Amino acid sequence: MDLSKLLAGLSWGNPLTGGGMGGIISSHANPDVPLAFERASSTSTDAPPDEAWQSELSMASFGGVSPSSEANMWSKLEEDNDSLQPGAMEAMMKAFQACDYVSSDPAKAVQMAETALEITHGCPEAFNEASRQMLKDHEARVKFRTGKMWDDLHLRPLFRAIHGQANTLRKMGRYREALAKYLLLEKATYANYRYHMPAVYLALGNTEAASRYLARWAEQGYSLSSTSLCWHFTRALLDFKMSARPRACEMGEYIRYAGDAGKASLIKAVQNAPAVLPYLAGRKAMPGGRLPLSLLSAGSLCAAVSYVRAYGDLWRQTPGAIEWAQKNANTFFALLLFREKDLDQALGEGNKVLGLKRDVASLRRLCFENGGIYPNERIDFNGATLLMEALHTPHIPHNRKAPFVRVLLEAGCDPSPCDTDGLNAVHKACYYELDTECLKALLETGFDACADDPSAPVPSPMLMTLNQGNWRSTEIILASLPKDSPYLRQEHLFRWYGELGRSGVYFCLRGGTKCSRCRQDPMPHTRDPDTFERAVDVLLRYGLNPTFAIDREMAKHPLHRYAKAQATRHKASRGNKAAPATGKPAATIKATATPAGKTKARTGTATGAAAGAGTNDKKKQSCARCGKTANKACGGCKLVWYCSRECQSDHWQQSHKAACSKVHLNRAH
Known part of the structure; x- marks a missing residue:
């Protein structure tokens, strides 16, 4: 019988071709179908035992999905079909028994296969098992499987035989011959041989064919656990080869196309199989021992090792591809470090290889080793950055965030990019006053927290921190300014003073109407009832004159009475000695922190400095x-x-x- 006619005769309804499963057959739990002599590592010497690898191997049966599960269907075939060759059924049953012995007793499996061949020399399943267990190299297997004994027997053994030939030819680097064998299976509704097709096209240099094939079978290839890992990584490699921006971060594409199987494949690949890259980049030695026939899951070490063993060379032969993949992966892993509550659960078995923990050492390793990160990429639909995520994460206590922030800044994270609400990292640090050490680190980059942009949807970080009465952040910002900063002139100090009076938080703290933050924001403001008075004290220490100008609304505010009283008290405590009218900004008054958390002036008084700045001595004005x-x-x-x-x-x-x-x-x- 002609092979093409035999394949053309397949029908979706045939119970022996998987019609009840939509025509998808998964005869091998590992589509690579490793031979008995193949090992995980390509080197002649096995690496020392790896605990995580050994743990998975104890669960991954070396027998895979045994073809012997088809015995009942073969019995039905014998009842309904009297055209089988004499002894064919007996030989098939012996071959099925050989399949069952593969894991527990390989020698017994070979013996049973030989018995089946003695009964009927053309038994295909016996050839499958005998060649898989007995032969010592790929060349012998190709020759062993070449024969004309398939015509009158059922299709599944034939498919396995063709699949075995294709796999072996591929492993030998004979990609065109392997592709021809794989293409014979197109009409067989046979699914997991597609595991290899895109990569074979890439190995032949046919990127267009690989792209078309990935698009054609996307619904099955990206979703089946036996093929998803290979397809996502192969799609990522294809993108790298074809894209006009091969070294760009994929986070933005991942955000936009999270639900599209064929988009942002690299991020999806490292999300579902984080263990691949350490093996692919050579940072983790390939484990010793033979390859398992079961992948367990797409994210298992078995699946990762099998993929790297099959297609690691394809990646390594593409300059820059592994480095690009690693940089994207590091960025994604850094996001998980801040966002995920349980890293082991988020990364699965892959974290046994990655060893990622929520600590500064892990973040530093991601930022500075193996290509680093994309420091300023958007990581969600709101336009947030890694720096914002580090400030806002609930999984790290506020008083422990500063070291993480400093590592990100050292890695090149910029505090100035804004999210979709117009807020940048400094806005968030000031508004929420999460940790003053974080704010200090951000300001050390030279960021201007006082500048107002009329076109921006939100005010400056300084105005936002005063609006919330965050006196600690106010003092940190003022302390970061140079002594001759124009921001320390009265007009700016008085404007900031007015912002304290316009805040609804002041009255909210005193039992008045709830402010918008209490009504809308899950992170409440401080409960310190004196925080606004402390903010006034900070402004006074830096030269505020509360009577610099008259603001009718502020004049009625309780804070104004407090500010005037404090200014008078400071002046009286200095013996009514005003600071000399030097024309310099009021910031020449230096402030130091006391153990109680308050501050005191070292020289001069705030009101005296303000008075000096407002005199009419023309020769000394600036x-x-x-x-x-x-x-x-x-x-x-x-x-x-x-x-x-x-x-x-x-x-x-x-x-x-x-x-x-x-x-x-x-x-x-």
């Missing part, structure tokens, strides 16, 4: 715009000085217009 020596006062408020008309015009448009108008209006009344 320009509010550029800091140069100024000789002209603002015509409206008479409190702010400029060196030129250009500086006055620029400053007016930037921020002075509102403050000056309030002063002028109140004087008129």
